[in-house]
Structure formats: structure tokens, C-alpha cells
Amino acid sequence: MDTKNIKAPASTITYNRDNLTNPTGNMYEAISIIAKRAEQINTDVKEELIEKLEEFATYNDSLEEVFENKEQIEVSKFYERLPKPHQIAVQEWLDGKIYFRDTSKSEE
Template structure:
């Protein structure tokens, strides 16, 4: 996932209900699709963060030596400032970037 070029909202905003429901015609179905995509995004971001933080991991049993790693702090702050996965999923939904199909219609 390209976390550098996300243009989703970082704060809470109000969305047009008709814009959200227009692809499916059903609010609950649209929210379900957006929620599933948000879970996928959350997993991708979490894997990416863990992978980057593994570089800074120390495997000492001693708790006496705790080092402040400025690079690790910067990585953590970057991921904290990212938009929430739900905001990213809603933005993708409104931009038509999420593929969905109705399985009840063959």
C-alpha cells in the first residue's frame, strides 16, 4: 500500500448519503463493503509497520538498557499521522476504486 500518497481525510467529515449508496443502492451493503476494505487496509498498514519496526528490534533480556531510537520514533509518528483505515476505505469507495459484485445475482 502506498502510504505516502493518501489523500483521505484525517479528521471526521460528513459524507453525502446518496454518494455513498449510489453504487449499491443500499446503505447497509455499502457500509459492509467499506468496512471489509477498511479491515484489509488495516492489515496492510499493520504488516508494513511491523516490518519497519523489526529493523529496530533488540532481542536482549536485559531491561536495564533501553535506548531511544529517533528513527524508530519517527516511523511510529508517521504511522500515527496517517488517516484512519475507514477514512481511506470511504475515499476509495467514493472514487470508485473498490470492486464489488452482488453474489445473489448470477
């Protein structure tokens, strides 16, 4: 996931309900699709963060020595400032970037 080019808002905003329901025609379906995408985004960001933090990991058995790694702190702060996964998912939904299909309809 490209975390540097995210265009989602960092704070809470109110969305027009009609804009959210237009693609599916059903608010519950739209929320379900957005929630599933938010889970995917959360998993991707979490894996990326863990991968980056492991680069700075030091394995000591001694509890006496505690090192503050400035690079590790900066990486953590960057990920804390990112928009939340549900905000990213809603923005992707509104931009039409989420693919979905209705499996209840028969495909001919």
C-alpha cells in the same frame, strides 16, 4: 499499500448519504463493503508497520538498558498521523476504486 499518496481526510467529515449509496443502491451493502475494505487496509498497514519496526529491534535480556531509537520513533509517528483505515476505505469507495459484485444475482 502506498501510504505516502493517501488522499483521505485526517479528521472526521460528513459525507452525502446519496454519494455513498449510489453504487449499490443500499446503504447497508455500501457500509459492509467499506468495512471489509477497511479491515484489509488495517491489516496491510499493520504488517507494513511491524516490518519497518523490526528493522530497529534490539534483543536484549537485560531490562537495565533502554535505548531510544529516533528512527523507530519517527516511523511510529508517521503511522500515527496517517488517516484511519475506515477513512481511507470511504475515500476509495467514493473515488470508485473498490471493486465489488453482487453474488446473489445469477451470472449468465
